[in-house]
Amino acid sequence: MRIIETLEAIDPADFPEGSAVAIGKFDGIHLGHRAILERVRGAAPLRSVVFTFANNPLSLLRPERCPRPLTSREQRIEAFETAGIDCCAMVEFDADLAAIPAEEFVERVLVGRLNAKLVVLGGDFRFGRGGAGDPDLLRRMGERLGFSVDVVGWVTDEGPQQVSSSRIREVILAGDVVAATRMLGREPSVRGEVVHGDARGRELGFPTANLGGRIEGLVPADGVYAGRAVIGGVAHPAAISVGVNLTFEPDGEPRVEAYLLDFSGDLYGERIEVRFAERLRGMERFDSLDALVAQMRTDVERTRALTRS
Numbered sequence: 001m002r003i004i005e006t007l008e009a010i011d012p013a014d015f016p017e018g019s020a021v022a023i024g025k026f027d028g029i030h031l032g033h034r035a036i037l038e039r040v041r042g043a044a045p046l047r048s049v050v051f052t053f054a055n056n057p058l059s060l061l062r063p064e065r066c067p068r069p070l071t072s073r074e075q076r077i078e079a080f081e082t083a084g085i086d087c088c089a090m091v092e093f094d095a096d097l098a099a100i101p102a103e104e105f106v107e108r109v110l111v112g113r114l115n116a117k118l119v120v121l122g123g124d125f126r127f128g129r130g131g132a133g134d135p136d137l138l139r140r141m142g143e144r145l146g147f148s149v150d151v152v153g154w155v156t157d158e159g160p161q162q163v164s165s166s167r168i169r170e171v172i173l174a175g176d177v178v179a180a181t182r183m184l185g186r187e188p189s190v191r192g193e194v195v196h197g198d199a200r201g202r203e204l205g206f207p208t209a210n211l212g213g214r215i216e217g218l219v220p221a222d223g224v225y226a227g228r229a230v231i232g233g234v235a236h237p238a239a240i241s242v243g244v245n246l247t248f249e250p251d252g253e254p255r256v257e258a259y260l261l262d263f264s265g266d267l268y269g270e271r272i273e274v275r276f277a278e279r280l281r282g283m284e285r286f287d288s289l290d291a292l293v294a295q296m297r298t299d300v301e302r303t304r305a306l307t308r309s
Contacts, residue, residue: 001081004089005054007097010113014087018117020046021110022085024125025053027165028070029079031185032122032155037083039120039150046117047086051109052076053093060093067169072216075191089114102128106141120150157183175221177276187227190217190256191273206296208241208257209267211274219256224280226303229258230273237261237307239299240274243283259296261304278306 004010020043022036029037040048054073058066071079073090080088091097100108105128110116119138127133138149154162161167163183171179172188180188195212209229222243229238238258258274280299286292 001077001085002087003077004087004091006091007089007109007113010089010109012113012115015047015049015115018046018115019049019087020118020120021049021051021114021116022120023051023110023127024121025056025165026050026076026080027056028168028184029076029083030155030163030165030168030183032152032163034083034185035155036120036122036152037080037085039152040118041084043118048084049087049089049114049116050080050085051089051091051114054090055093057093057098060095060098067166068218070165070169070172070188070218075216099129102133102137103141104128105133106138107145111145111147116147118148118150120152123151123153169218172218172220175223175279175282177220177225177227178278180220181277187275187277188218188220189230189273189275190215190219191271192216192256194267194270194272196268206239206259206300208259209270209272211256211258211272215256220276220279222254223282224299225276225278226280226299226306227258227277228275228307229260230275231267231270235275236263237303238274239280239296239303240276241283245283259300261300261307 020040022040024033024036026033037050040050056066056069077088077090110119119142121135121138123135135149135151142149157163157167157179168180168183171177177188190211192211192215193213194209196210220242225240225242227238227240228235230236238260240256240258242256243254256274258272280302284295286295
């Protein structure tokens with residue numbers, strides 16, 4: 001998949017027969033987003049293109065209201081590639097881009113540079129200066145400029161509630177990773193580099209991989225989770241702790257650490273992905289090491305049962 005990072009780098013010569021363009025923020029790549037991607041991918045022989053932003057537009061327009069991202073730039077790019085998209089134009093949403101009127105964006109970018117013959121988007125997406133661009137504007141301009149518009153309806157989650165990045169963010173931050181899985185079509189995950197910790201887990205018989213540095217993805221609510229740790233493409237069942245160790249360091253820094261079941265090996269410096277399948281319990285303070293170890297054994301056995309496949 002080709003990645004383009006600026007408007008100027010979009011070469012019309014790369015789209016001689018036209019393109020099918022999906023436009024949106026695509027945070028999380030949830031089931032609604034996947035429906036959009038499937039539409040553009042199925043429009044062969046047109047080249048499938050995603051036009052999106054490297055940053056959330058609210059980070060410029062309303063930074064006080066900008067939410068934490070569900071996925072990093074790299075995670076989104078990988079998801080587009082996995083979905084079979086030919087080209088991803090992921091540009092920085094800056095003051096210059098924000099100032100482009102919606103009509104000019106359609107004429108200069110979608111038609112002039114991408115040679116769009118089909119534009120696919122969700123019904124709530126807005127674009128152009130002041131958010132003036134919407135599906136109705138696209139349809140009117142498409143009749144004049146020679147492209148069609150496909151508006152993908154809401155995907156619902158086991159009832160009337162729509163699947164959205166906002167709802168997914170809400171349930172993840174509440175620890176309901178099962179609901180998030182339904183809306184994402186996959187388990188929510190974070191990833192990062194394994195760093196040295198305090199080795200306390202190893203001393204207790206449960207050595208953990210501690211994620212440090214920049215963590216990609218949205219970390220769920222504090223608690224203990226059953227899930228998986230993916231290393232080199234291989235998924236291992238894992239009991240995952242998120243938050244502060246209330247027994248030993250109640251004032252310490254929150255962390256994400258995973259105990260990989262039936263695994264041995266040195267993971268320091270490795271990049272791993274941690275996937276959350278189900279929340280087992282909240283974080284607790286234990287009055288003795290014996291009580292803590294007994295609970296950890298219970299967490300591990302519940303993890304083993306939940307991740308058995």
